[in-house]
Amino acid sequence: MTPKFMLEHERLTEQVQASIRTTSTPPSLSTTPKEHERKEWIKSHRTTTNLSSYTRRSAPTAKQFLGRSKTLEEDNEMFKPTTPPSPSFVPVVPRMWVAMNRQPTKEEICKSPEIYKDFNCFAEDRQGWKEKSILDQLPFYxxxxxxxxxxxxxxxxxxxxxxxxxxxxxxxxxxxxxxxxxxxxxxxxxxxxxxxxxxxxxxxxxxxxxxxxxxxxxxxxxxxxxxxxxxxxxxxxxxxxxxxxxxxxxxxxxxxxxxxxxxxxxxxxxxxxxxxxxxxxxxxxxxxxxxxxxxxxxxxxxxxxxxxxxxxxxxxxxxxxxxxxxxxxxxxxxxxxxxxxxxxxxxxxxxxxxxxxxxxxxxxxxxxxxxxxxxxxxxxxxxxxxxxxxxxxxxxxxxxxxxxxxxxxxxxxxxxxxxxxxxxxxxxxxxxxxxxxxxxxxxxxxxxxxxEKKKMVEEFMDKAEKWYSMVVVPEVSASMTFFEFRGVNVLTEYSQEITIVNTGKSRLHLTLIQDEQKENLHLWAKVQMSTDRIEIMEGKDTAKVKVSIKFDLHSAHLYQEKEACKFAFEIGIKYTKHTIPIVVKVYPKQSCIGMSLKSLSLLDRPVRGNVLNSYQRLPFTIPKEIYRLVDKLLSLSSEEIQNCFIQKSTPTQRQEVLDSLDKDSQFLPGILASSYLDILLVVLAGLQDSLLHDNFISEIKYYANDLELAKRYVIYMMEETHRNVFLYILKTIKELIERGLDRRTVIHLFGLTILHTKKDDYETQQMCERILTLLLDSM
The missing domain is CATH 3.60.10.10 (Endonuclease/exonuclease/phosphatase)
Structure with a gap:
């Protein structure tokens, strides 16, 4: 028995010739310093404390503590003759603490805004702190x-x-x-x-x-x-x-x-x-x-x-x-x-x-x-x-x-x-x-x-600097450093969250570090921090790091890419060389999304499940997944099609349509037209090799403004498999418009699928829409 869509393939082949041509595991956090930094970090185990073993200490909360400590430039107060002289040398930190090498508690630090500011100044700029501390004693020396x-x-x-x-x-x-x-x-x-x-x-x-x-x-x-x-x-x-x-x-x-x-x-x-x-x-x-x-x-x-x-x-x-x-x-x-x-x-x-x-x-x-x-x-x-x-x-x-x-x-x-x-x-x-x-x-x-007086101050500050380097040590705890997302579906957002706790005695400044060279591979991932600054006071000593993933039209082509589905980044602690490494691993479902067009054209069995249908002629002129979606969508009534942009698809219905495609089974009844359209768009956007090859981007502005040049590209430069699908999609767009869908909206949606573009690459997206418009007008 020859399936219906095989007959359509043969008819289309003739037309082509005549056409215009989360489960997470919480491992121990390790931010152990590199070897050359061990002198600064006196006890590396301090930064490997887990949240599970961290006992929160109660400490008074004081809003006045939370202001940023002054930098040296900001604190450049004028020393002039009217400045009252100081008969003695009085540093911010009690001299006895330094002399006895005493470790203050968090409670003691929190009770003194001046000491807390001084600790933060040291953590953020050690040399600036020392110069400022010496200058603070000008009235003395x-x-x-x-x-x-x-x-x-x-x-x-x-x-x-x-x-x-x-x-x-x-x-x-x-x-x-x-x-x-x-x-x-x-x-x-x-x-x-x-x-x-x-x-x-x-x-x-x-x-x-x-x-x-x-x-x-x-x-x-x-x-x-x-x-x-x-x-x-x-x-x-x-x-x-x-x-x-x-x-x-x-x-x-x-x-x-x-x-x-x-x-x-x-x-x-x-x-x-x-x-x-x-x-x-x-x-x-x-x-x-x-x-x-x-x-x-x-x-x-x-x-x-x-x-x-x-x-x-x-x-x-x-x-x-x-x-x-x-x-x-x-x-x-x-x-x-x-x-x-x-x-x-x-x-x-x-x-x-x-x-x-x-x-x-x-x-x-x-x-x-x-x-x-x-x-x-x-x-x-x-x-x-x-x-x-x-x-x-x-x-x-x-x-x-x-x-x-x-x-x-x-x-x-x-x-x-x-x-x-x-x-x-x-x-x-x-x-x-x-x-x-x-x-x-x-x-x-x-x-x-x-x-002599200045020398006295400098000698004390030399000792204080060594003492500060033992006390003001970055200490953090993280609930986990490894994210797993399993059974991920396209067009659905997933998120997980970790908590970073400041267990040290000074403010921490956090920064997000990502590999810019792999930015295009991780379009599906988004990392957000609730704050980039963690204090030590109760209620201000934690930061949330949220990782969200979603494979949409701009990232669907990465759905099956093994390298792309592993995402690593770091939470850096500013003013130090220490980082918290975070790894995100995504396990998508086996699907037709993310496959190459050539592989789809040769796919005569379901992506998942048992074989239900047999096919004789390979490769397909149009992959069966694309043909089935278009055929089902156009078989609906004009009224149903016109409701595509009114009745929004649901994640459940979208997944049912995609499951039917991947299993090569019948579509379930009662599914909205918008669900078929959304999955058609994501299948096209999810092709590993886009319909218009990615190297087409460098020349796109020429094709977008010249109809004859665009036609020549389609007829003579596109691979046959790509040309067949591209012309098939053009015909589908035209029929959807004739059936009552808004022309501009349809062209915009399909324009997002024919090239792999970033969300903010509006110029390239507009060029894609322009090409589709030129070719549609000539049909």
Whole structure:
């Protein structure tokens, strides 16, 4: 007897030629450290405790404990003369605990928010914790010293000005600064200077003399030249008051070219002068960055190169090099050349209205800093003056061909509890150059250290660090580390959950670690953590890890893939190298889903169960599973078909349809049309080799926009088995639409099945739908 669908196969073959062509086992958890980490983890068995043996300790719950401990940057509180001194050294943890090597209990830690925060700080950043702990004792071993500093910057356009003009530029001298640092740009822009990076010029000497007379104009010669440094047109002068000169213990210099010819020329760049005053290091930087509106990124790059400078200090022994950004205080001035990114007319309108806030929001330097591209951790005082560039020499009007901008700036950065307070930041209405000059007056807080007291603190912190490393050890317990999902059906979601318990004495930060290279193999799996942070207090010391699996249209082709059905990931403990390995194993039912199209075409027996029918002609033009689903679906009434998207299929009915396919048995009565359609879609999506081969994706945009090209692909490039099924599905789609199903929805659903795509690969999915639409319209 020849089955009905065999006759259909023969008819279809002729048409093809004429066509457009959970059960889980709870093993013991092991996060035993690797060999090289054993020194940090004193007792590795602490991290192998099982939940079954864990006795929960009662401990008070306190919301105030749960705030994240401050990082070193966040805790950079200014140490200044008004800070109350401390007569004794009082660490966070009782000194007796460290001296007696005493192990505190969880209850003791929970009763002290400060100790708990300190433990968390140690666990998250050991070096940062130590530095912070030592700095916390500054009131015990240091005295804060206040210096008044005046900063002046001006692009002088190769000019030399009268002392009367310079006096106005240095008018903040009335505040009686201790140090005056002045930076000029474009002092000498001769070809010789640009090529050689001239370190000395008569013009620089002339400027030094004018400045020296200006800042000593009140008589008494109170300010002495500490030093000056030149690189072509960039010159930095530093003058110090006589009463502070004796406190300067070291002096250093450096330079960096960033000009044309990949930085070989000195038309742009920076110079720096560093000092050690009292026991603090301070560095002044004067720079001239790349010009022109469109070169913002080049300016960022120039800054990055200059910031890498190492200041060479000279003393009686050998030179000492200190990276620029590692100084306790850095004050950066110059013609930074950052512009305002707005239309010229709009900028001029806002300048007339003095809307500095809107202008500043569109300032390139401000936005680059917000994006953390330049001047990381630097600050700038509020700008209250109009843009300083580009003005007409002599009258101060902005030139017509440039957008008014704040090119001339002063920024600063502090480390290790040093402080800067800017009291004045202003510009002057001087029109001798195409730039207006800028000045700032600030109070800087430095530190004078009592070496013996600091040594006492450091010695204790060395001992405390060893004690902390024994107490603050990550300790966790997990209910299980192996998931098994058996008898898994397609289109059905399954989930299991494990509990991770923090049994240690500090906060744990968890992170999910997965193999990105195998991401495409595990589209069916999803891992969720209830929290990425586990405290030690009652009710806050656990985290749930939920593993969910579901083989849908995007992952059905992996249903029978042995390698894909095993999924491994790790729960990492941040700030350590320790992880909790988790393995997920899936055992799907034996099914036609996940088989290759070639295998299905040769399958003359049931996937499961006894043989009920016999077939003579192999391979099938259309696999019997696909034909049976289409034949049954189209045999239903138009009314039933039209209800496909109204009456949703149920997991039970879907499984009954799939069981009938796999056993090659009759379909049960009373099953909804939507169930047949859903299983048809998942069988097509579940083919190991998709109808349109996966390598088709790279060319899909061409086929999606050219009907003739798409036809040629179907006729000449598709394998015969794939072409037969593809054309059969096209015909099925067309008939479903004619029977009343929404065209757009049907094309979208079948578009998901003809290529293996990720859920978020919307572009490829749209291309698939476009191809189906083109071919359907031509039939």
């Amino acid at each position: 240091a005295i804060a010293k206040e210096l008044k500093i005046q900063i002046c910057t001006w692009n002088i356009n190769q000019g030399l000005y009268d002392q009367e003009i310079v006096d106005k530029w240095t008018s903040l001298l009335s505040e009686k600064p201790d140090i005056v640092a002045l930076g000029v740009q474009e002092l000498d822009m001769s070809v010789d200077a640009i090529i050689t990076g001239k370190k000395y010029s008569e013009r620089a000497e002339q400027w030094k003399d004018v400045i020296c007379k200006s800042i000593n104009r009140n008589g008494g010669n109170e300010y002495d030249e500490s030093g000056w440094y030149q690189l072509c047109g960039i010159v930095l002068f530093v003058f110090v008051h006589k009463h502070i000169k004796s406190q300067i213990k070291m002096f250093g210099l450096s330079e960096c070219r960033t000009g044309a010819m990949s930085g070989k020329l000195a038309n742009k760049g920076g110079v720096a002068i560093g000092m050690k005053i009292y026991d603090s290091t301070i560095c002044f930087v004067n720079s001239h960055l790349a010009a022109h509106q469109e070169f913002c990124e080049r300016r960022n790059k120039d800054w990055e190169e200059i910031s890498k400078m190492k200041i060479k200090y000279y003393n009686n022994t050998s030179p000492l090099f200190i990276p620029l950004l590692q100084h306790d205080v850095v004050i950066w001035m110059g013609d930074l050349n950052y512009r305002i990114d707005m239309e010229d007319s709009e900028v001029r309108k806002l300048v007339r209205e003095r809307d500095l806030t809107t202008l500043y929001r569109n300032d390139q330097l401000f936005n680059s800093r917000m994006k953390k591209k330049v001047f990381q951790n630097f600050k700038e005082a509020k700008i209250t003056f109009l843009p300083t560039f580009k003005i007409k020499i002599g009258n101060g009007e902005y030139v017509d061909n440039r957008v008014p901008s704040w090119c001339d700036r002063v920024l600063y950065k502090t480390e290790r509890r040093h402080g800067v307070i800017v009291e004045k930041y202003t510009s002057f209405e001087l029109y001798n150059s195409d730039h207006k000059p800028v000045s700032a007056f600030m109070k800087v807080y430095l530190q004078e250290i009592n070496k």
